[in-house]
Amino acid sequence: xxxxxxxFSAALLLITGCAKKExxxxxxxxxxxxxxxxxxxxxxxxxxxSRHYDTxxxxxxxxxxxTGITVEVKQGDAKALLEEIEQGGEDLDADLFYxxxxxxxxxxxEKGLFQTIGSDVVKSNVPEIYRDNDDMWTxxxxxxxxxxxxxxxxxxxxLSTYEDLANEKWKGKxxxxxxxxxxxxxxxxxxxxxxxxxxxxxxxKGLVSNFxxxxxxxDRDQVKAVAANxxxxxxxxxxxxxxxxxxxxxxxxxxxxxxxxxFPNQETTGTHVNVSGAGILKSSKNKENAVKLLEFLSSVExxxxxxxxxxEFPVNPNVEVKxxxxxxxxxxxKQGINLSILGENNKKAQEIMDEVGxx
Amino acid sequence: xxxxxxxxxxxxxxMKKYSIIHIIGIVALILTCIPIIYLLLQAFRPTETVLxxxxxxxxxxxxxxxxxxxxxxxxxxxxxxxxxISFYDFPFRRFFKVVLALPLAIPPYIAAVSYSDFMYVNxxxxxxxxTFGITKHFDIMNIHGAIFIYSITLYPYxxxxxxxxxxxxxxxxxxxxxxxxxxxxxxxxxVGVPLARLPLVAGLTLVIMELVSDFGVIDYYGVQGxxxxxxxxxxxxxxxxxxxxxxxxLLCIIFAVVYIESFLRRRLRYFTTSKSKSIKLIxxxxxxxxxxxxxxxxxxxxxxxxxxxxxxxxxxxxxxxNIKLLQVTLNTVYYTSIASFICxxxxxxxxxxxxxKKGIFAKTISKLATMGYSIPGVLVGLxxxxxxxxxxxxxxxxxxxxxxxxxxxxxxxxVFVFMFAYVVRFMAVSFNNINAGYKKINPNxxxxxxxxxxxxxxxxxRVDFPLMLPTLLMSFLxxxxxxxxxLPITLMLKPxxxxxxxxxxxxxxxxxxxxxxxxYSLVIILLGIITVSLIMLFREKKYVKS
Numbered sequence: 001x002x003x004x005x006x007x008f009s010a011a012l013l014l015i016t017g018c019a020k021k022e023x024x025x026x027x028x029x030x031x032x033x034x035x036x037x038x039x040x041x042x043x044x045x046x047x048x049x050s051r052h053y054d055t056x057x058x059x060x061x062x063x064x065x066x067t068g069i070t071v072e073v074k075q076g077d078a079k080a081l082l083e084e085i086e087q088g089g090e091d092l093d094a095d096l097f098y099x100x101x102x103x104x105x106x107x108x109x110e111k112g113l114f115q116t117i118g119s120d121v122v123k124s125n126v127p128e129i130y131r132d133n134d135d136m137w138t139x140x141x142x143x144x145x146x147x148x149x150x151x152x153x154x155x156x157x158x159l160s161t162y163e164d165l166a167n168e169k170w171k172g173k174x175x176x177x178x179x180x181x182x183x184x185x186x187x188x189x190x191x192x193x194x195x196x197x198x199x200x201x202x203x204x205k206g207l208v209s210n211f212x213x214x215x216x217x218x219d220r221d222q223v224k225a226v227a228a229n230x231x232x233x234x235x236x237x238x239x240x241x242x243x244x245x246x247x248x249x250x251x252x253x254x255x256x257x258x259x260x261x262x263f264p265n266q267e268t269t270g271t272h273v274n275v276s277g278a279g280i281l282k283s284s285k286n287k288e289n290a291v292k293l294l295e296f297l298s299s300v301e302x303x304x305x306x307x308x309x310x311x312e313f314p315v316n317p318n319v320e321v322k323x324x325x326x327x328x329x330x331x332x333x334k335q336g337i338n339l340s341i342l343g344e345n346n347k348k349a350q351e352i353m354d355e356v357g358x359x
Numbered sequence: 360x361x362x363x364x365x366x367x368x369x370x371x372x373x374m375k376k377y378s379i380i381h382i383i384g385i386v387a388l389i390l391t392c393i394p395i396i397y398l399l400l401q402a403f404r405p406t407e408t409v410l411x412x413x414x415x416x417x418x419x420x421x422x423x424x425x426x427x428x429x430x431x432x433x434x435x436x437x438x439x440x441x442x443x444i445s446f447y448d449f450p451f452r453r454f455f456k457v458v459l460a461l462p463l464a465i466p467p468y469i470a471a472v473s474y475s476d477f478m479y480v481n482x483x484x485x486x487x488x489x490t491f492g493i494t495k496h497f498d499i500m501n502i503h504g505a506i507f508i509y510s511i512t513l514y515p516y517x518x519x520x521x522x523x524x525x526x527x528x529x530x531x532x533x534x535x536x537x538x539x540x541x542x543x544x545x546x547x548x549x550v551g552v553p554l555a556r557l558p559l560v561a562g563l564t565l566v567i568m569e570l571v572s573d574f575g576v577i578d579y580y581g582v583q584g585x586x587x588x589x590x591x592x593x594x595x596x597x598x599x600x601x602x603x604x605x606x607x608x609l610l611c612i613i614f615a616v617v618y619i620e621s622f623l624r625r626r627l628r629y630f631t632t633s634k635s636k637s638i639k640l641i642x643x644x645x646x647x648x649x650x651x652x653x654x655x656x657x658x659x660x661x662x663x664x665x666x667x668x669x670x671x672x673x674x675x676x677x678x679x680x681n682i683k684l685l686q687v688t689l690n691t692v693y694y695t696s697i698a699s700f701i702c703x704x705x706x707x708x709x710x711x712x713x714x715x716k717k718g719i720f721a722k723t724i725s726k727l728a729t730m731g732y733s734i735p736g737v738l739v740g741l742x743x744x745x746x747x748x749x750x751x752x753x754x755x756x757x758x759x760x761x762x763x764x765x766x767x768x769x770x771x772x773x774v775f776v777f778m779f780a781y782v783v784r785f786m787a788v789s790f791n792n793i794n795a796g797y798k799k800i801n802p803n804x805x806x807x808x809x810x811x812x813x814x815x816x817x818x819x820x821r822v823d824f825p826l827m828l829p830t831l832l833m834s835f836l837x838x839x840x841x842x843x844x845x846l847p848i849t850l851m852l853k854p855x856x857x858x859x860x861x862x863x864x865x866x867x868x869x870x871x872x873x874x875x876x877x878x879y880s881l882v883i884i885l886l887g888i889i890t891v892s893l894i895m896l897f898r899e900k901k902y903v904k905s
Contacts, residue, residue, distance in 0.1 A: 046855075052865065052866040052867075052869045052870060053870060054866075072855045072856075073855070074855060075850060075862070075865075075866070076847075076850050076851055077737065077847070077850075079593060079594050079597075079599075080737050080740070080741060080847070080851060083599055083741055084741070084744060084851070087744075087745050087748055088748060088768060091748075091751075091752075091766075091767035091768045092768060093768070093772065107597060178578070178581055179595070180578060180587065180590065180591060180594065180595065182594075185595065213498075214501070214581050215581055216500045216501070216579070216580055216581025216582075217475075217500055217579060217580075217581065218579070218871050219871065220871045221475075221500075224479065224480065224481075227480070227481075228479070228480035228481075228496070230480075230498070240871065243870075243871070243872070247874075248674035248675060248874050249671070249674050249873075249874055251481040251482075254481060255481065346595075346597070347595075347596060347597070350591075350595040350596060354411065354414060359581060359583055
């Protein structure tokens, strides 16, 4: 027993010893907190983000190369980050909040967490409809919530609008993820703006009654369900299709090869789009750097990265989309609503979804 | 002068009455409770959201169903496996003894994703069936699937608890029953089940607490449980305090159940005064069915998720398998070890303080301190963080005094709070284990030490510590396993720059890149396997001496 203990503690010491050395190395290069606030305050920008893409990190690295400013990233669930920002207030060491839903950005603004960006570069990079009215946040990338259909069972001529999905002819044929996910909440929130509360409720009711199964899984799972003939139609985000096509896993490639992509509402109100965007926090102690980062992320150079590596649509109109898949989808008509509405209508959307039993 | 003399005397008396080790215990106990009390207090804030009764009833109903079925199946699996291994001899017994605890290394969410992949269209299982000419796939993303996943990933809590209990406390009962010629059915039902009450309760408490605080599995499987309600109120209705209120209600229910159970158990004593002897194992003559049961359990609970992860990982391994992975792994081992060490240390002083106390206060507050395990990790993290935001604001004059300029959030952004949050979240795991360890030690030993004029602190180091060392190591490993798998607190409070394994798993699952996530999951599981094997090896050795 004693021997075993000895071996164990020796091993532990060894492991922790090695690791300690390593962390000591990293901390040595890092300025201590007190120094940070006093001297080298202009060398970094602290970004709170709910996005977790390798491609984002690549952009931050490029930013550092260009400007010498380190982007300190704190990842987390968007809501948890917002609570922290709200409670921490002015004392918090946070400069930017970056998230993948316009509704959440609008909520952050409503809570008074943002300050005005005030950058002409950002204004010229990003069209007005993708920026907050009061310049509190700006969109950086865009994704569309589209219809995916079974190539085997559905003639694309049958497809037209989101509204049509409530039609009885689709009974037992539609899948989508649970209402707990913000992409679906924002979809419904946009409908409240476009079609009004009552009509949206009716539509949601019809849609839910057409579900092939209880909502579950993520967007890729919905595509797989269509590929498996469990349903004919799925409502998913556009960039997952790109990711599945380029996936390393043969199963995902096989699944996505069995489905077609359809951008709904082209003749009417336009396809629902949502954005990832960021705003500068009131607590920001490195505002200049924060502005620089936003200017960089909205620049042509960075925007090309978003579309080529992550299948997101650029918001900067000067970017020529080089990605083959996005190019093949071509131009499409987008829902023209002000995206702040998604935040305002979020609660109503949730109530509707609860009422009609969208789980 | 006189006054000084008096106060020194008072201090001396106090020190005599409350030894340092006890004072540390009390402070640690109160500190651990503060975030939980903070959370309970927040629940009284006015909130506007009310979930419809219909929804709430559905959530509660589903959670109760899951608790009952998972409780039964995890209890059944854990108890029967531990019982057979403890008292019967059959081929590969020692092998199974260790490997049956391994599912503990797999985070439930990872198991959930792997299993649904494995069973669904194009998955490995339907393809296997396909070679036999059967075209069938299985959609396990529903409440049955969730129950299945929780059962197979959580049963080792019961298994491990029962195993150690049977080994050291019930040998004499079983031998007596054997002398009385009880057959195996009677032995199990009349001796095994009643005897196993303590480890069953201890194991199942952890199972249920982990089940109710989990959101990952049920969200992915589209099951509407109580934690769905907590998240819905918070995420969808933006009502943070409403979410806290729901958690607080849940916490109160769990607290009440745990409290009542311990009250009902108050007269039971399990330590044996005689030196415990190892029991003679009965050789099973026809072990075929037994081996089938054990092998099937192993395959279903462990091998299948592992195969699926390895299969996924193959596609990303070139991308991920590099020096950075090693670095992240070492980092993870490093901070997890330190955090586990702190957690066990704090639990030990608290358990030492609570041990001799008859009063309601110590008992109640120590139970309260373990409640962090039944609250979703993200809420524990936030309440610890917010508690220390307030503490920091109080301490500003002190910070200025010692020369920290400008900065206000000193403590709350420090490693201290990062570590402390784990203590609040996983106190149940370490404290319960240490407390159970204390129950196995004959209290006369502590009395003897007191008779020999040893102070409480001296007793602590000379009697408690050496006697409890194996238990402490065990707790360390158990907590290590938990922190290794933990996500929300790690994400929320870790220092910027610290890259962790769970962080990467989160990143990649969030992007639905399961191949990449699988590699990191496999490293977590590998570390977990090492940890669990160590746990089981310690069990092998005979360490309790009374």
